[in-house]
Amino acid sequence: MVWLKFVIALAIIIFAGTRLARYGDAIAEKTGLGRLWIGLILLAAITSAMMSTVDSLLIVAGSALSYDLFQNLVHPGATERQKVVVG
Secondary structure: OHHHHHHHHHHHHHHHHHHHHHHHHHHHHHHOOOHHHHHHHHHHHHHHHHHHHHHHHHHHHHHHHHHHHHHHHHOOOOOHHHHHHHO
16 A cells, blocks of 8 residues: 555656646746756745745644643643743
């Protein structure tokens, strides 16, 4: 079952990558910018979107962890200010 999920994810990545390359070439032709510059812009956009998603997940995980550990184990009667400082 794991291999099936891997193959499906691989097919989606290949499909999206070929479409993105085709659209990048079209944008490069219409704007007059080189294919390299369009590729760099698209790569930067994809990377920043991915990092933004990961960043928000890390913030949520860190907040949940600090809440569980600090409020429940270390200092159950903590004030809101103390919780904010720890979180």
